[in-house]
Each structure stands twice: as structure tokens, then as C-alpha cells.
Amino acid sequence: MWALALISVVIVVWGFIQGFTGANGDAPVSVLLNWAYIMTFIAIAIVVIGGIVVATINNPKSFLKILVGLVIVAAICAVVYLTAPGKPAVGYVSEHLPSHDALKLTDSILNLTYLTSVLAIISIVVGEIVSAVRNK
Numbered sequence: 001m002w003a004l005a006l007i008s009v010v011i012v013v014w015g016f017i018q019g020f021t022g023a024n025g026d027a028p029v030s031v032l033l034n035w036a037y038i039m040t041f042i043a044i045a046i047v048v049i050g051g052i053v054v055a056t057i058n059n060p061k062s063f064l065k066i067l068v069g070l071v072i073v074a075a076i077c078a079v080v081y082l083t084a085p086g087k088p089a090v091g092y093v094s095e096h097l098p099s100h101d102a103l104k105l106t107d108s109i110l111n112l113t114y115l116t117s118v119l120a121i122i123s124i125v126v127g128e129i130v131s132a133v134r135n136k
Contacts, residue, residue: 004039011035077112086110 014026048070056063086104087095098106 004021004042004062008039076115077108080111080115081105084111 011028011031015032016028018028052063052066055066084104084107086100086107088103
């Protein structure tokens with residue numbers, strides 16, 4: 001943990017020394033964004049792997065349930081990615097257009113956000129209805 005924090009501090013200090021504007025401004029921003037992606041993936045991996053390990057230690061039969069859940073989530077993400085159009089934004093004017101893969105990934109993330117938002121709202125409404133019916 002201390003190593004990751006030290007690397008983060010070094011990258012931030014280097015970015016401020018290098019400067020975020022001008023000709024060299026792109027390099028520190030790119031490095032900071034890439035480091036943020038790396039840290040995010042590390043955190044997600046630790047949470048998922050840690051959850052699996054703790055659940056398996058507490059109840060070995062729960063490992064299969066967790067594995068099935070992860071496969072379902074991966075399948076949903078794959079379907080959303082495969083159905084994402086990846087078309088350029090309407091009205092976007094620039095010399096440097098994003099690649100098709102970047103557009104497809106962006107569309108996938110937006111579609112996953114829409115899907116999870118709708119499912120959250122539906123689960124809240126259904127949960128309240130079930131709770132009201134049970135408490136009658």
C-alpha cells in the first residue's frame with residue numbers, strides 16, 4: 001500500500017514540475033489518467049478476490065454462487081459491449097476523432113450505466129411493494 005501511495009505522490013509531483021499546460025501538458029495528464037486506471041483496476045481486483053476468499057472461507061458452498069454471479073455479470077457486460085454501436089458523437093468537430101474501439105467502449109459504459117440505473121429503480125419499487133404487501 002505504501003508503495004502505491006509513494007508512486008502516486010511521485011507521479012503527482014512530477015506532473016506539477018512538468019506542468020499541465022503547454023507543449024508538455026499532455027504527458028503528465030496521460031500518465032495521471034493511466035495511473036488512475038491502474039489503481040482502479042487494482043482496487044476492483046482486491047475487492048472481488050477478497051470477497052471470494054472471505055466468502056469461501058466462511059461458507060465453501062458460496063463459492064459456486066459467487067462464481068455464477070461473476071459469470072452472469074461478465075455475460076451482461078459482453079452483451080452490452082457487442083450491442084454498443086460505437087458511432088461518433090453527433091456534432092463532434094475535431095481533427096482528432098476517437099478510435100472506433102474507444103467509441104464502442106464509451107457507448108458500452110453508458111449503456112451499462114443506463115441498465116444499472118433502471119434496474120436499481122425497479123428493485124427499489126419492487127422492494128417497497130413487496131415490503132408493503134408483507135406488512136399488511
